[in-house]
Structures are given as structure tokens and as C-alpha cells.
Amino acid sequence: MTEVHDQLQDVFRDVFSDPSIVLNEKMTAEDVDGWDSLTHINLIIAIEKRFRVKFATAEISRLKEDSANVGSLLQALTGKLQPSK
Amino acid sequence: MTDIVVEHRPEAAMDLVEKATLQEAKGASNLNAAVERCKAANPGERGAAFRALVEAFKGAAEAERFEELAAALRSALTPVLDYTSVQTLQRFYRLLPAEVKGPAKLKLAILGGFTTHQLKDFIELYLFAAGIPAELYEADYGVFRQEILDPSSELYRFAPNRIFLATHWRNLGHLPALSDDPQRVSDLLEREFADWSQLWQTAHDRLGCQIVQNNFDTPAWKSLGNHEARHPAALLRYIADMNRLLADRAPSYVTIHDVAGLAADIGRRAWGDERFFLHAKMPCAPEHLVNYAHNVSSVIAAELGLSRKCLVLDLDNTLWGGVIGDDGIGGIRVSQGDAEGEGFLSFQRYAKALKMRGVILAVCSKNNEQTAREVFEKHPDMVLRLEDISCFVANWTDKAANLRSIAKQLNIGLDSLVFVDDNPAERSIIRQLVPEVAVPEVSTDPIDYIDALERHQYFQVASLGAEDFKRTDYYRANAMRGEIATSAGGMEDFLRSLEMTATIGPVVPATLERTTQLINKSNQFNLTTRRRSAAEVMALMEDPGWVTVTASLSDRFGDNGLVSVVLGHIEAESLEIDTWLMSCRVLKRGLEQFVLNYLCDLAQARGLKYVRGGYIPTPKNDLVRNHYADLGFDATRSDDGGRTSWELPLANRTPLNTFIKMGSSR
Numbered sequence: 013m014t015e016v017h018d019q020l021q022d023v024f025r026d027v028f029s030d031p032s033i034v035l036n037e038k039m040t041a042e043d044v045d046g047w048d049s050l051t052h053i054n055l056i057i058a059i060e061k062r063f064r065v066k067f068a069t070a071e072i073s074r075l076k077e078d079s080a081n082v083g084s085l086l087q088a089l090t091g092k093l094q095p096s097k
Numbered sequence: 098m099t100d101i102v103v104e105h106r107p108e109a110a111m112d113l114v115e116k117a118t119l120q121e122a123k124g125a126s127n128l129n130a131a132v133e134r135c136k137a138a139n140p141g142e143r144g145a146a147f148r149a150l151v152e153a154f155k156g157a158a159e160a161e162r163f164e165e166l167a168a169a170l171r172s173a174l175t176p177v178l179d180y181t182s183v184q185t186l187q188r189f190y191r192l193l194p195a196e197v198k199g200p201a202k203l204k205l206a207i208l209g210g211f212t213t214h215q216l217k218d219f220i221e222l223y224l225f226a227a228g229i230p231a232e233l234y235e236a237d238y239g240v241f242r243q244e245i246l247d248p249s250s251e252l253y254r255f256a257p258n259r260i261f262l263a264t265h266w267r268n269l270g271h272l273p274a275l276s277d278d279p280q281r282v283s284d285l286l287e288r289e290f291a292d293w294s295q296l297w298q299t300a301h302d303r304l305g306c307q308i309v310q311n312n313f314d315t316p317a318w319k320s321l322g323n324h325e326a327r328h329p330a331a332l333l334r335y336i337a338d339m340n341r342l343l344a345d346r347a348p349s350y351v352t353i354h355d356v357a358g359l360a361a362d363i364g365r366r367a368w369g370d371e372r373f374f375l376h377a378k379m380p381c382a383p384e385h386l387v388n389y390a391h392n393v394s395s396v397i398a399a400e401l402g403l404s405r406k407c408l409v410l411d412l413d414n415t416l417w418g419g420v421i422g423d424d425g426i427g428g429i430r431v432s433q434g435d436a437e438g439e440g441f442l443s444f445q446r447y448a449k450a451l452k453m454r455g456v457i458l459a460v461c462s463k464n465n466e467q468t469a470r471e472v473f474e475k476h477p478d479m480v481l482r483l484e485d486i487s488c489f490v491a492n493w494t495d496k497a498a499n500l501r502s503i504a505k506q507l508n509i510g511l512d513s514l515v516f517v518d519d520n521p522a523e524r525s526i527i528r529q530l531v532p533e534v535a536v537p538e539v540s541t542d543p544i545d546y547i548d549a550l551e552r553h554q555y556f557q558v559a560s561l562g563a564e565d566f567k568r569t570d571y572y573r574a575n576a577m578r579g580e581i582a583t584s585a586g587g588m589e590d591f592l593r594s595l596e597m598t599a600t601i602g603p604v605v606p607a608t609l610e611r612t613t614q615l616i617n618k619s620n621q622f623n624l625t626t627r628r629r630s631a632a633e634v635m636a637l638m639e640d641p642g643w644v645t646v647t648a649s650l651s652d653r654f655g656d657n658g659l660v661s662v663v664l665g666h667i668e669a670e671s672l673e674i675d676t677w678l679m680s681c682r683v684l685k686r687g688l689e690q691f692v693l694n695y696l697c698d699l700a701q702a703r704g705l706k707y708v709r710g711g712y713i714p715t716p717k718n719d720l721v722r723n724h725y726a727d728l729g730f731d732a733t734r735s736d737d738g739g740r741t742s743w744e745l746p747l748a749n750r751t752p753l754n755t756f757i758k759m760g761s762s763r
Contacts, residue, residue, distance in 0.1 A: 029151055029185050050214065053373065057383050058181045069372045 037083030065092040128169035163197040174226035176391035201232040206257035208241035210268035212378040219390030227398040245300045261309045265380045273330040282329045290342045307630035309352045312340040314360040350632035399559035402618035411518035412462035432478045440543040445480035447547045455565035459488040466491040497530040515555045592756040595652040600760040604645040611659045620717040623678040671707035672700040687755040694752045714739040
């Protein structure tokens with residue numbers, strides 16, 4: 013597992029107060045207890061703070077869609093963490 | 098050399114009794130220890146400390162140790178937490194059974210012009226931390242006008258005793274166009290104000306409740322650049338003018354909550370986060386909701402009389418740099434021209450500014466008293482002087498005992514004290530041994546002390562009157578009166594020597610604010626501890642079935658101001674006293690006898706036969722348990738909870754003797 017994955021897992025555990033959460037890319041809001049549209053905002057805020065990144069308004073929308081999962085979150089995140097070319 | 102250091106730094110050494118008690122306190126609760134580790138953690142350790150706290154809370158919740166969990170939650174809920182942590186604590190709060198939260202002391206309706214969901218949760222949480230269990234009602238987003246105007250709305254069904262109108266700049270209804278001339282802009286401002294004032298009045302007429310109204314924050318852009326503040330139709334200028342109108346004209350039943358001030362604390366660009374407004378209609382960047390909610394609850398707590406009253410200061414490395422016992426008066430750093438010294442002077446100036454508006458200052462330091470006092474007397478650059486300090490305690494006794502003694506000497510509760518000390522060990526001990534005292538975490542830089550106090554809003558202001566500016570004079574004058582009392586022959590001679598004059602009469606608009614302040618603040622000399630908002634007192638002033646009385650007392654040392662309030666209603670044959678309270682600074686002066694004489698005269702003039710009153714015990718009003726017995730009332734009833742009822746027949750009554758002259762009426 014990558015460092016980003018582990019750190020993201022920590023964020024999930026903090027936001028949902030559940031140290032037993034183990035992230036995998038296929039996980040969606042349905043798989044995490046308490047992950048609703050409100051806590052989604054909480055999650056975004058916590059991720060932005062932890063990784064010092066900023067999601068665009070449209071990205072926040074995309075990550076809210078039903079098709080979005082932990083994989084899309086990881087992808088969006090790693091995209092922001094890579095040094096710009 | 099080492100010997101000398103040890104001898105002169107007893108502050109670093111903890112005595113054995115203190116250590117033992119601390120161990121005991123720790124053994125009693127792992128929760129408190131976890132909270133304490135969180136508070137004392139440096140930024141690097143904070144995450145781990147908070148995770149450990151969450152685990153400890155979980156354990157307590159699973160074991161159903163809810164009382165303990167509630168106490169630890171209250172203590173953990175400081176305004177310096179981040180958004181995610183407060184969300185986490187909120188989840189534990191929800192687990193508490195209703196009986197542990199306590200019966201609601203407040204019914205608060207939140208009417209939002211933005212999404213108030215998170216704000217509402219946080220306000221509830223910080224009210225709980227402030228000792229105000231509340232029942233909340235939250236209207237849907239953006240329907241605050243309909244909720245107030247429609248008499249059949251949920252708002253009126255809920256019947257709150259406080260409304261929070263959570264609005265922001267987007268809710269302004271009469272924004273000017275840039276081309277509008279000054280007269281047109283001024284008309285728009287008047288219409289804007291009239292609209293809001295119509296809402297307040299409607300809600301107030303129907304509910305008689307206090308309304309907390311946000312003033313308006315501003316967006317982060319300035320389309321007119323440097324001219325934004327000057328052009329009358331510019332958005333920022335318009336909002337600033339509107340806020341000025343709110344400040345100047347809001348009636349006493351409306352409390353203006355200074356959101357513009359909160360936004361300015363953060364900085365305009367960092368305050369708003371448009372993304373979260375677009376996604377969730379949040380009024381500001383979510384991170385700032387913590388401070389926002391804490392501030393709202395601090396304003397409500399202040400109105401309910403729960404602000405703290407006294408700032409207790411350590412000396413060495415808190416009020417000056419260095420250790421007076423080691424460095425001497427010439428060696429401590431508290432001088433102009435030295436950066437660190439000027440930092441300590443800034444903090445002193447801040448403490449002095451608090452004192453000027455009525456916060457009591459006290460000193461609690463491990464030092465030789467004479468050495469410590471000398472700095473205040475002789476150091477040419479000190480801002481704080483001995484006359485600024487109402488209670489000066491410098492000795493080698495442990496600080497927990499000294500804080501208890503300070504509270505006792507000032508005749509205030511331990512929960513009225515805030516203690517600032519640069520020494521982390523002392524802070525930690527006090528937080529664990531005297532948890533009622535607020536002890537903010539501070540860095541070792543005096544510049545941060547101000548910020549730490551500002552963030553907590555311990556001394557939040559509900560209203561300000563001439564009384565507040567004179568309060569610390571009363572405490573000094575009281576010390577002088579005390580000296581006479583010991584020198585004068587007997588109590589009667591003492592009372593006579595005070596040359597007291599009282600002014601007594603109904604509550605009038607000029608005394609409404611002070612009356613409300615006393616009703617919500619007095620704890621000790623308060624027979625029934627019934628709190629009322631300015632709006633509720635106003636209603637009683639106009640009600641012919643009610644009698645409102647206030648008394649002011651002056652003597653040859655000065656004017657004590659308005660110090661006693663009685664509210665009563667007239668029933669068939671009697672005057673039923675609903676509220677009787679008095680400021681403790683005029684205890685044992687005969688004012689209660691003087692007030693009773695007035696009440697009896699008033700009742701007899703109305704042809705009544707009895708004056709009746711009751712006592713409702715609280716943890717703080719044991720002082721007046723025998724109030725009615727001492728005044729010659731007959732006991733008529735008592736219950737298991739300690740409530741008692743009393744009656745005084747007016748036939749053949751002789752007025753009680755006092756040494757107070759009736760002054761000219763207001």
C-alpha cells in the first residue's frame with residue numbers, strides 16, 4: 013500500500029471515528045457507516061487539511077456522485093500531489 | 098551554584114501533598130488524564146493525543162460511564178479545536194442520555210439565511226460545555242422571514258425563549274446599484290433596517306423572547322478597489338453602514354452578534370470559502386464554524402450570567418520576563434526599549450483594559466509577598482499597579498489552595514476565575530485539582546497570552562453600563578469599608594458611619610439594562626434564581642399585575658449603583674415575590690430590610706394583607722436560605738428539595754430599623 017493510501021485511511025478513521033476502517037479502491041459511500049452528503053463535506057475538509065491540497069468546486073461534485081469511490085478519491089488526490097510538469 | 102538555583106525556584110518543585118492529590122485525581126479518571134494530554138500536547142503530538150482521547154471516550158461510552166463522559170466532554174470542548182475534532186466530539190455528545198445532559202435551560206430557535214446544520218450542532222455542543230443544556234429548533238434553509246411572519250409556523254409551535262437569526266450578507270434585501278446617489282443609498286439603508294426591525298418586532302410581539310441577530314460579514318472582493326470604503330453605493334461601504342445602524346439602533350430585546358468581527362479576526366479572504374457555499378450553502382469556510390458557534394454560545398452564556406469575572410495572573414514570566422527572586426527589580430524584563438519587555442507590557446495593558454471594563458484582576462504567584470509587591474510599587478515601567486489588583490496572593494502555598502482562597506476573598510465562585518500561568522506544570526495541576534477554574538494553554542511568548550484569552554471569550558460581554566466601568570472601584574472601596582468595620586466599635590456604629598442613602602423605585606427604561614444584567618448574573622443573594630431577558634422584564638414593567646422594584650445604594654465612599662431587584666405579582670390579598678436578589682457587594686448593610694419596608698408600604702397602599710415569598714435552593718444561594726426567617730416572615734411550606742415558602746402579615750407591622758436614608762427618587 014502506498015503512503016497516500018495509508019494517510020487517507022487515517023483521515024477516514026478520524027472523520028468517521030472508526031479505527032477499524034480499511035480502505036480499498038472499490039469502496040463507496042455505501043460501505044462506510046456515516047458517509048453521507050454532509051460527512052462528505054467533512055471528509056473533503058479533512059483531506060484538504062491533511063494533504064494541503066484544494067479540490068475545485070466541480071471535483072467536489074464529481075466525488076459526490078454515486079459512481080465515485082475511494083479509487084476516484086485516491087486518483088484525484090495523487091494527481092494533486094504529483095509535482096507539476 | 099546549583100544550590101542557589103534550587104533555593105530560588107520553588108515554582109518548579111511541586112510539594113508532596115500536591116503530587117499525592119494529583120495521583121488520586123488521575124486514578125479516579127483516565128478520561129480527565131486523556132483530556133489533559135490533549136490540551137497540553139504540542140502541535141506534533143496533537144493528532145495522537147486526540148486519537149487516544151477518542152479511544153478513552155469510546156471505552157467510557159461502551160461502559161455507559163456517561164456522567165464521567167459528559168464532564169470530560171465539557172472540559173475537552175475548547176474553541177481551539179479543529180472542525181474534524183469538534184465533529185468527532187459531537188458524536189459522543191449525541192450518545193449522552195437526556196438525563197445526563199440535564200433539563201434544557203434554553204429553548205433556542207435557529208433561523209438561518211444559510212445552511213445552519215453544522216453551526217446548530219456546534220452551538221448546541223458549546224452551550225452544553227458552558228453548562229447550558231438546550232433544546233434547539235432549526236428552520237429550513239432560507240425561510241427565516243416566512244417562519245417569523247407566518248403565525249402558524251413551526252417557530253411559534255416550538256415557542257423558543259431565544260431566537261438566533263443566523264443571516265449573512267447575501268440575505269440583505271436592498272443592495273444599492275453603483276450608480277445610486279447618496280440620498281437613494283441612504284433610503285435603501287433605512288428600508289433595509291426597517292425590514293429587519295419589522296421581523297424582530299413581529300417575533301418579539303408574539304414570543305416576547307430575546308433575539309440574537311447576526312450583523313453582516315462582507316464578501317472578499319472589492320469591485321471599486323481602493324474606493325470601496327468611500328463610495329456610498331459600494332457593497333462593502335453599504336454593509337459597513339448597515340452594521341453601524343444595527344449597532345446604534347437595535348432595541349434592547351435584540352442582541353447583535355458581531356459576525357463581521359469574527360470574519361475580520363480570520364481575514365476576509367480566509368473567512369469565506371465559496372466552494373462550500375456553492376455546495377452546501379455554508380456561510381464561511383467550515384473550519385471557522387468552530388469559532389463561530391463558540392462565539393454565539395459565549396454571547397448567550399454571557400446573557401445568562403455565565404461569563405467569568407476575574408483574571409488571575411501569575412507573575413514571573415507571565416507579567417514580566419525573568420524571576421524577581423533571582424533577577425531582582427533591575428534584572429526582570431518589563432521595560433520600554435526591550436522587545437520582550439514590551440511584549441509583557443502589552444499583555445499588562447490588555448489586562449488593564451479588561452480591568453477598566455469591570456473584569457477583576459488578581460495575582461497568584463509563588464514568591465515572597467514583599468518582593469512581589471515591590472515590582473508593582475517601584476518598577477517605573479509597570480503598567481499594572483497595586484491598585485489594579487483586587488486580591489494579591491504571593492506565598493509558597495500551592496496554587497490550588499491559593500485560587501480557592503482568592504475566590505473566597507472576592508466572594509465569587511471558582512467557576513468565575515481564569516488563571517494565566519506560563520508554567521505548564523502549574524496549569525496542568527490546576528486543571529486537574531480545581532477543574533472549575535479556566536486555565537488556557539499558552540506558549541512561553543507573552544504576545545500569545547492575549548490571543549489565548551481572546552479566543553476563549555471567557556469575559557464575554559452581554560451589556561455594558563456605567564456600573565461595569567466602576568466595578569473594580571467597588572472592590573477597592575469595599576476593602577476600605579472593611580477596615581472601618583474592624584476599627585469602628587460596633588456594627589451599628591459602622592453602618593451609621595457609612596452615611597448610606599438609597600434610591601428605590603420601579604424599573605424604568607434607564608435601569609432596564611442593569612436590572613436585566615443583575616437578574617441574569619446574581620447567583621448568591623438570589624432567592625429564586627429566575628433568569629429573564631430584557632424583553633421579558635419589559636413585559637413585566639408594562640403589566641399592571643406586576644410590581645418591579647430596583648434599589649441603588651450610595652455611601653460616603655462612593656456610589657454602589659443599582660444593586661437590588663425585586664419582582665412580584667399581585668394575587669388576591671398578597672404581594673407574591675417572584676424574584677428577590679441583591680449584589681453581594683452590599684451584603685450586611687441593611688438594604689434588604691430597607692427594601693422590605695418599601696415593599697410592605699407598597700402592598701399596604703394597594704390594600705393587600707400579606708407579602709409572600711419563596712426560596713429555591715441552588716448550589717450557590719445558600720447565603721439566603723434564612724432570608725425570609727431573618728426578616729420576620731412565617732414559614733408556610735417546605736418540601737424535600739429544600740424549597741420553602743414564607744408569609745408576612747401586614748397588619749400591625751412595624752417597619753424594620755435601618756441606617757439608610759431614602760434618597761430623592763430617580
